Amino acid sequence: MNEYEFFTLHGGALTPEPIEVFAYPMGDVTVRRSGDAELSPAVQVLWVRTPSPDWSVVFNWASLVAGAARRVLVMPYLPSARGDKDLPSPARTNARLAALSGITDIVTVDPHSPVWLDAMSATNPAIGRWELDLAAIVSDAVTDSGSYQGVIGPDAGSRDRASLVAAKLGLPVFIASKSRDQATGKLKGYHAPDGVLNGRYLVVDDICDGGGTFALLRAAIPSDASLDLWVTHGGFTGPDRSHRALAGYQCVYTTDSLPSAAGPHIRTTDLAPYVTQLLSRIATNHEGAQS
Structure with missing residues (x-):
């Protein structure tokens, strides 16, 4: 399973997008298109499956799909969420990076505490916060x-x-x-x-x-x-x-x-059916917040 997966929402289903993480010979990474097909202008999805994401991947992806109406970061496990009481606070650090990355929405499940999402919203209140049921x-x-x-x-x-x-x-x-x-x-x-x-x-x-x-x-x-x-x-x-x-x-x-x-x-x-259902709601919700 890849640490980063790229999708769009098509016909109510997650459909892979021609996007890939590319590593240069010295190890630094970026995100680029992997084919000639047009990227969806509606909903773009980055599913992060690692507990320690490289935030440059998220930033570069959000820049690549900047023309999409919704740029949704699916991050079921919020990195360093248990560091909400530590000083310095890795939970708040990761949350602020998410806030500045260029995403429009974030999808997660069962966050350890409110601290992570609250810190993200304090930095960028425009980001839609969505939690799976x-x-x-x-x-x-x-x-x-x-x-x-x-x-x-x-x-x-x-x-x-x-x-x-x-x-x-x-x-x-x-x-x-x-x-x-x-x-x-x-x-x-x-x-x-x-x-x-x-x-x-x-x-x-x-x-x-x-x-x-x-x-x-x-x-x-x-x-x-x-x-x-x-x-x-x-x-x-x-x-x-x-x-x-x-x-x-x-x-x-x-x-x-x-x-x-x-x-x-x-x-x-498997969280995919629940994520897909929630993404369908996000695609038709213009308020940018969970209702």
């Missing part, structure tokens, strides 16, 4: 997996996300809490939410790296409770380690927002 994506993914007794959020920061999914599934939501070392602030473990004793539950969160925190959560919840896991962005860094860390979950669900989201124990949802 996470609750619908999760519901579609688990619809054939059997019934759950509830949805579990790992911590207070996951409450809104877990609540949206729970409402879509018609289930109660339970929120776990973290236990930290008082001296160092490091995570020691979790406290299971009240009421989760047995039955079958879906744990919902946005990002999984190595899976260690989810192993701690599994250890805190009574063994009579069976758990599935949904993580929108499956990094799964160190596949063997991730597999061991997540072994306590009956099934792990994620999306293809990251290229690492693959493996025999992982069920991956």
Whole structure:
């Protein structure tokens, strides 16, 4: 899978455009047309599939298709989104680069926090912000997996996300809490939410790296409770380690927002149908904002 893919929207479907990333002999890159066909003047789409994009690719693409009415950056995983509390803030840095790149719209899913998109809008309020319907994506993914007794959020920061999914599934939501070392602030473990004793539950969160925190959560919840896991962005860094860390979950669900989201124990949802549907809305929306 390419890190950068170029499309237009034709007949309600994503159609590849004759555009390519070109690297010079010394390694510097640009974006250029790869054929003689005319580029669409309506909607141009750049789908970024890497968590660490080269922003010069985005800038050069936006310049190449500057005549298009909409220049949509599809970036399901916002780079450095978890750096929203760091100083300096890589989340804000990436957001400002997006704001200055020449795009008219951005499409993402389940951002870690509001910081990234808010920083982009503060720099360029004209850019349309569009989020895929996470609750619908999760519901579609688990619809054939059997019934759950509830949805579990790992911590207070996951409450809104877990609540949206729970409402879509018609289930109660339970929120776990973290236990930290008082001296160092490091995570020691979790406290299971009240009421989760047995039955079958879906744990919902946005990002999984190595899976260690989810192993701690599994250890805190009574063994009579069976758990599935949904993580929108499956990094799964160190596949063997991730597999061991997540072994306590009956099934792990994620999306293809990251290229690492693959493996025999992982069920991956293709985001393309949801992105295509949203792009059709963008093409007919002249306000430049999600409604």
